[in-house]
Amino acid sequence: GAGVSQSPSNKVTEKGKDVELRCDPISGHTALYWYRQSLGQGLEFLIYFQGNSAPDKSGLPSDRFSAERTGGSVSTLTIQRTQQEDSAVYLCASSFTSGGQETQYFGPGTRLLVL
């Protein structure tokens, strides 16, 4: 079946503009994660959605970042008033839990460049 998809694949924007990044998880996956991957860095956790529970926003770096997940499926990560330091690859992953074990499946990422 289809994997996790993300759009756009690349985004170039000007400092101060808002951007929206979209993630379509694998159908039936109840959990969805957003990560940020900066050059030479590991993955930085941003936000986690699990079913209908309140999202874990503990990784969001500032109040310019927000995310929502509509209908337990598609998620949108919004960055307001973008800064150059927001330039990174934004990765989305969805997962299911079976027998107490979870496996994440990652999308290809959105490469954001803020000029």
Add this chain to the structure above:
Amino acid sequence: AQSVTQLGSHVSVSEGALVLLRCNYSSSVPPYLFWYVQYPNQGLQLLLKYTTGATLVKGINGFEAEFKKSETSFHLTKPSAHMSDAAEYFCAVSDNGGGSYIPTFGRGTSLIVHP
């Protein structure tokens, strides 16, 4: 609290040589451990994972890793490197179900394979 240390941001091997990518973790609870591979311009793909049971875990593409609790390590190995193995490799740790499953990733190791 949990953390992951990947020793060496770059590892260079000759084609046919042994691949060893090091990962040490810290976790206050028994961990789940993962290795992911990221090919250029792609998302992360799960190579293998350790949850419980056998400490030697076999994954895709001939890779395997051994969980050594006494050494808090989960090093990734492959007996014979192929050119196609050149990629970025990430080790990750999450707690074993007592928390939110949010994994912590290492900074990654870039594997370079020479002809």
